[in-house]
Amino acid sequence: MIAAVREFANRFLGRGDATITVPSFDGALKPNQILESAETVLTCDAPEDLAIDGSNLFIADGRRLMCLSGGTASELRSFEQPISALCALPGGGLAVALGGREVRMYASPSAAQPSVTFTDAAFNAINALALASDNTLIATDGSTTSDVDDWARDLLELNRTGRVFKLHPGNKSVTRLAQGLGYAFGACAHGNAMLVSESWRHRLVLVQPGASPRIVLAHLPVYPSRLSKASSGGYWLTAFTARTQLVEFVLREPGYRRRMMAEIDPAYWVAPRLRSGRSFKEPMQGAHIKTMGVIKPWAPPRSYGLVIRLDADGQPLYSLHSRVDGINHGIVAAHEMGDDLVLIAKGPGRVLRLPLAGVAEEFRT
């Protein structure tokens, strides 16, 4: 009863859960334009995920699996469904998730038949694969209702149905490590446990078998996505898009959300996106007005590019940005390859390479 009264008061006064404040890009998240200086290695239609196997770089581009080695890209093979996640396996193998509903493990990227196939009925939107410390495969599944590409609907429906699965290649069984997450998107081994991005709750949690998730990093101004290990310890955390007060406000407006989803083309929803500024039918916010021919980089981001370097404890050290007036938005994957960081900017459909030499020193870490 008291809770109901409090919730009503919060809604009326705009307090508590009804506040729409978004943390600012500050401290380790202080904005820069470093991602804009990254070199574009490949431009493709629908880059989705990366996997690195020694000197080979595998790129999931829609249904195609591309291999980039020595600066030339070639199509290795293609699948009947779009690839939704990739993961390099020890010993030269490759795991792929297809359409979010199926995970296949191949002994080698060009092997004709998969060595193991997982098709659990619970799979709906598998969006990332990662290796656990015991060489089993971890899969994050964003939602039980929305498809992999339909994540904006999942956000607007306020769903909290993300799950983390553990896939055992040995006995081909699947166990669920966690459920009820606000869109699980990306995982990385952290000791015996897994760091998992919980996008809709803007945080990173530690998932352990038999324990409830523990918060590692919360109150992010962005929606976190896939993670990878950094060679010098720590992690690279991508953020596929950023939060805005308008979206936070719309999330608290059930009437408007319902009608928007029912009546408006999803491309023009008030929702975060991987790219923006393509059409005048997209919602425009006050600070987006071009003045004297310039769009302000501090305008609220409908799309944004961000990679955060985390330390071994999952705390941010520094970050690489592409701001509102930039192009390299929608960073969904980042992996270290030699001395470079290879990234996927899904917004413009680019694979980027950023030399890491000097980057860490620039932030004095």
Added chain:
Amino acid sequence: MRDTITRLRYRYWPDHLLGEILSKRWTETAIPVILLLIVGFAFSRSIDNFLSPASLADTARQAGEIGFIALGLALVVIVGGIDLSVGSIFALTDFCALYLLDVAGWPVPAVVLATLFCGALLGAVNGILVGYLRLRAFITTLITLIIYRSAYDLLIQRYSNAIASAFPEIPSWDFIGAGSVFGIPTVALVYIVIAIFGHVFMTRLRPGWHITAIGGSRRSAYNSGIPVRRTIALCYVASGALTSIGALFFASRLGTVGGDIGVGLEVIVLTATVLGGITLGGGKGSVAKSAVGVLIVLLITNGLTTMNARGGVNRMALAGILLVAAMVDIRWQKNRTRIISKVYVAPTYHELPPPPPTEIGQGGPFEQNDKLRDVEAIGLGRIEAPEDVILDRHDNLYAGSRHGDIMRFLAPDYQTMEVFAHIGGQPLGMAFDREDNLYVCIGGMGLYRIRPDGAVEKATDETNRSMRSVNDDSRLRLADDLDITDDGLIFFSEATVRYEMDEWPIDGLEARGNGRIICYDTKTGTTRTELRGLKFPNGICVASDGQSILFAETFGCSIKRYWFAGPKKGRVEVVMDNLPGYPDNINLASDGNYWLALVGMRSPSLDLAWKMPGFRRRMAKRVPVDEWLFPNINTGCVVKFNEQGKIVESFWDLHGENHPMITSMREHRGHLYLGGILNNRIGRYKLDNADPNFVQYDKRWGKQS
């Protein structure tokens, strides 16, 4: 169904009035007046004869006496102080009057003058201590309260018997206390006269303004050269003198010097002052508030007395009221602007049908193209915010700038830029008249005229005030675009009467018809509102028939026609509606059609929000302006339409790199010149198949030799 209910709800319930009423200064007086009416009504129902003439006359006598003291206290409170010694001054001057009359046997006029002088003198003690020696008003007047009271006690011990035993039979003295003119007690008449003078003094005379200024901010008042110390001291003198007037009437009415005279009077008067709405912090207050406060307090005390409440209850009630009033006053003063800004924005229901398609491949008159890609930029980086552009008969190009200048680019190459005239406000729409005077709408200022030699004159900055508007809408807030008829009538649009120019997004958020079209007659110099309730009226163009104007409603996404002469005079007709964008300026084309700039394009998310006023109201409260859902004005286009409202041609710049925004366009000698209010350039586009000799004002007014 749901939309219908929302539409009816917002059409018939005037949400916007609450904010407008609250932002009026008189609402602060209105609340005590309402309280007074409630109190009066309640007691008149529960007590017989509460409002009978005899009872009223009695109340009026008491109100007059206390009213004088309240006036003095109001003065002191407005100047930023407080006077607790009024009760003791009241007692002392009462004694002074009676002693001089009864014991010393002075004539009445001398008694009156001496009593007034005595009151002023007692007040002057406070004034010197607080004003010149800058002691704290509270502690100072508390001390004088005690000293004066002690003095009074000492005096009445000696003289009370002498005063009590005297019964002077002086008619003029009795008239002061008990007389009346046309049934109105003398004291009330004198009070009314002094109150009227006080009102004029506080609102119209320099010393009154000084008093308010000192109360508002003593330091600022000092810095602007107001004699702060003297003014404060004189306020205490006036408080003493006014108190002595009250005492005079009291003395002549009752003629006693009892021990409890004036005891607790300061609490009654203070309650009246605060209850009337005079802020204890100073700087705010009026005579009317003081009078209303006194009446409320008297009605309550008299009412309670009549109902046989005991003295303790009476005082407790007063103290309680004082506490509540002071609390309400402080909260209100602190939050007033916040409350007003929260309730002022009142979005309404605004429905537009789905817009016609604009996508390439979908066909239709608005299909996008890249015709404007090769627009040439004039004055790139040198001119800022040219909302409108215009060319004179000698091919020179004029445009406004956000620095408040009219800039001129000289023909033929438009490389030389000079300041043609400096006005000071943002120039918007422009038009030349027959004598080559340039008429300009200036946002926030009004309609201005620039002579060919560059001299600036104000044409008009006000129109007739409408009777049904709460806000004073006589001043022009956002004159936007204009055109001149053959008879010298200038029709110009005012986009909104509720917001300033920089607040245009709030008007877009409201989507209410806040705008109007006004006519200025150059022959008579009169200004009159022609049409109101328009949704951000913007571009105006006199139609080819010479009897009507075409005007654009930006947020209404429509073009309408208004007949100002001829058989259809006074009528408004829709020419085009449901445009896919927000129409801005309209101008004549060389082939007899019209050019129309679409400053921005509609987006489905805002179209939906316009149908949900509650959503927008909450957005206005919770979300900062920079993050609001806005009309998209980053992309626009130019279209040409004919007399029947059919689109003939459209011109787009797909990527908006050369010319991001288009608010106006002007055809001249085969070129189209483009203006944009947030641009740093003027665009120039070569038109195919256009009359290479077309000069708009040669065509309008005939070629000059």
